Amino acid sequence: MKKQTARYKRFTRSRFGNAVYSLILVLAGLFTVIPLVYSVVTSFKPLDELLAFPPKFFVVRPTFKNYIALPELLSNLEVPLSRYVMNTLFVTTSITVLQVLVSSMAAFVTCQVKNRWTKLFFLLVQFALLYNGTTLAVPQYLIFAKIGIIDTYWAYILPALASTMGVFLVKQFMESNVPEVLIEAARIDGAGAGRIFWRLVMPLSKPAWLTLTLFSFQTAWAATGGNLIFSESLKTLPSVMGSVVSSGLARSGSAMAVTVLMMIPPVLIYMATQSNVLETMSSAGIKD
Amino acid sequence: MKQTKGISKWSTGDKITLSLMMLPFLAVFVLFMIVPVLSSLALSFTKYDMINAPQFAGLQNYFRMFIEDKVFLIAIKNTLMFAVVTGPIGFMLSFMLAWMINELGPKIRTVLSFLFYSPALMGNVYFIWQVMFSGDSYGYVNSLLLSMNVISEPIQWFNDPHYAMTLVIVVQLWMSMGVSFLANISGLQNVDAALYEAGAIDGIRNRWQELWYITMPSMSNILLFSAVMQIQSSFSVSAIATTLTGFPSVNYATHTIATHLSDVASTRFEMGYAAALSVFLFALMAVTRVVIGKLIDSTGK
Incomplete structure (x- = not known):
């Protein structure tokens, strides 16, 4: 049964209600989009408008200068720019793919095997989210040093995989959106656990792991490695971009240009994952 | 997924x-999580400056919080203030906005x-607010006024x-449309239409009843997720x-436990005391989490 079939039965609002409703949405949308608009607009401002007094929000005479200045700002790097790009792409892809896979598998097992160990595990997963990271840095650093992953790609990847948010999200979603009868049916048909996970549960929990994909990508895309990476050849785009554009008001235009450029990949992933979420919804007719 | 009782479900393979x-x-x-958390817990009972080996100090760190550390009491007050205001409002915003757009056309x-x-897509964009509310006449708001x-x-x-x-609260709220908002969207779209x-x-009369008796209970799992994410962010306001x-803010006006903690850890290197502070902060959040879990379980009943 398609979800839409029930729509005509839904309750309707008064005209006044509709007006209030639209007003709230529009105001909220305008409020939240301010920084995005501001960044894009500022990235096209010429120098005199950046320094103008009184300040103007919108650009009067747009210019590409801030963007054109970037190649030069980024030319005298210790390591060629392409290296940072490759590092970022590699780290971001590995983290996103591995985190979605590793978290979804753990969520699946937690849903399917209910005993005191998985219960304890899931309790720890939820409460670990609440522990402040600051004091964990020292013990974590010691562990990283012990297993020898400091200043390697693993220093980006492994700690990211330990994030419990993904397991929590995917498990919560599977719990209420994957009907047990379907799993029973698949087992009667002779499917093993691996096959059930891959062919049945993952497609049904697509909205959850697509959301995790986006979130994981965003976090990984912004990763600088912190104090775990010191070789220049292992550093990522955000760290070099940050250091190049961080100085002076005259460069604030270029800084905005960088912000806008760096935002493009997350926006693309957002579009890809969210449009897919909507698609899954309209065709998900399997319910018990 | 409801477990079939009494039958061993899976084969050995x-x-x-x-x-x-x-x-x-x-x-x-x-x-990377459990071991560090346990070590942090252990460190909270020691004096540790990262140079000399940790020395056992019993409950000294915990006493110090409430007896000697005057700033800490301000930090508790501010943390609770942020949590009480931004937690519930952020939770409701991310749910209500997801709910409101759920019935609109796909485009x-x-x-x-x-x-x-x-805002979440842009990363750490709260610097925009710095530009808007800059203290000189170059700031947009000042200039306008x-x-x-x-x-x-x-x-x-x-x-x-x-x-x-107030400003930090507004910025925090504006950042709260994060992963919980997306989770709410996907949760809402998966509520079984047959239930409506x-x-x-069964006599549901209006949208509010529908929301309370059908929508919220059938996505309580996602609501719990989104509540936990809000607890996490609203109690950890710091950056x-x-x-x-x-830092420090004038009269410690926005000094929180998380701010205090990173000051103690990264500037003063009193790791034992910092650990005790994070245990305390964790306890606050954990209690809140348990209470909220009970509240969510009771929606629609």
């Missing part, structure tokens, strides 16, 4: 597969959800304890506050 599927996450989780829904999520003759000289927004707290039909027959209002 499947059990091995399941264990292997659990293994990767379990390994990184134990190594307009995509556009609106993009607008709402855009000056030109309208509302004020005669620029307001030091972030250095004035009267405004600092059944509800209409936003220090970026906007500086």
